Amino acid sequence: MLTTPTPEPSPEDISRGLAELERHLGEQASPRPATPSARPAEADGQxxxxxxxxAEVAEAHQLALLQGDDAPLLVDTAKVRKRRKQAREAARLHELGQDPAMRAWQAARMRRLLxxxxxxxxxxxxxxxxxGVQTFAADGAPAWSPSWVFAWLVEPFMSLALLVVVGARAYLGTRGQPIDSPTLVRIEWLFLALTLGMNAWPYLPGVAAEFSISRLVLHILGPVVAVAIVTALPIILAAFTRLDHGTDERSSKGVTGRKYSTNTDTPGPADDLDEPALAIATAHARDLITSGDLPAYPSAAAIRRALRCGTDTARAVRDALIQGA
Known part of the structure; x- marks a missing residue:
């Protein structure tokens, strides 16, 4: 196979090729002009x-728009809800405290405590x-002698006898059956007088070797307190038995309620049962309910005490309040 020999380049071809190579290298080394999209943001002032x-101006516009909405002010905070809960609880407790059964329970608890x-x-x-009684009963007997030992038993058996009488009167008084027996009263005073006399005798002027008012008062303090309690306790219990808790026939179903008295002669705003007087009495009762002097649903007894009227009038006012409600 025959091959054609390649012709050798001429000096003009070599010069032309070198010129082209220099132009190409010059274009690669020179910087390209920047395009408009590649310009930095600072060129536009951004x-x-x-x-x-x-961003701050846009945020201010959004805040000004949202501040005109009062919806967040209508939502109760935790403190407001807590205070509302306490107020509702106080109102319920007040209403419960006006209930006749609750008032009777409170009186019974206080009576037992007293x-x-x-x-x-x-x-x-x-x-x-x-x-003090032991000193009087021992009468100078030697310590731990039979007389000295038995002298310690004088006050306890007198105290137990006195506590039997006082305890019986106290218990029956709490059951609404107070004992008004002159015999029991004389027995109480006999025991108390013996205790007081035996405590005070060794320290009286002319009896004590050296009289001291402080020692006398100190030894009669116990009997004086006992006399005060024995005297005051029956009076307190009698007052508890006379308490009126406002119960009427509606709150004593199945149980014999207390008797109503007839209309008294005490003048009141609603003793007359005609329409004008009944309307005035009902309005007065509503005012007392609003002020809190009467419960929301008062009984006839409560109305009778508040308006100082008869039972029939109180019942009529109560029925008028119920119908109005």
Whole structure:
């Protein structure tokens, strides 16, 4: 196979090729002109400071728009809800406190508490006087002799006898059956007088070797407290038995309620049952309910006490309040 020999380049071809190579290398080394899209943001004035200010203005417009909406002010905070809960609880407790059954329960609890405190105080007062009675009963007997030992038993058996009488009167008084027996009263005063006399005798002027008013008062303190309790307790219990808790026939179903008295002669705003007087009495009762002097649904007894009217009038006012409600 025959091949055609390649002709050798001429000096003009070599010069032309070198010129083309120099032009190509010059174009690669020279910088390209920047395009409009590649220009930095600062060329249009959009600096970081301008961008921050634009964001701040946009935020201010949004805040001004939202501040005109009062919806957040209508939502109760935790403190408001807590206070509303406390107010509702106080109102319910007040309403419950006006209920006749609740008032009777509160009176019974207070009565038991007072009786228990009185009996404890009476026991301590009699125990306080035990040492004084022992000194009187021992009459100078040697310590731990039979007379000295038995002298310690004088005050306890007198105190137990007195506590039997006082305890029986107190218990029956709490059951609404107070004992008004002159015999029991004389027995109480006999025991108390013996205790007081035996405590005070060794320290009286002319009897004591050296009289001291402080020692005399200290030894008669127990009997004096016992006398005060024995005298006051029946009076307190009698007052509890006369309490009126406002119960009427509606709140004592199946149980014999207390008797209603007839219309009294005490003048009141609603003793006359005609329409004008009944309307005035009903309006007065509504005012008392609004002011809190009467419960929301008062009984006839409560209306009778508040308006100072008869039972029939109180019942009529109660029925008018119920119909109005």
């Amino acid at each position: 600096t970081k400071r301008v961008q921050r200010l634009r 009786v228990a405190a009185a009996m404890v105080s009476l026991t301590l007062a009699l125990a306080w006087s035990t040492a």
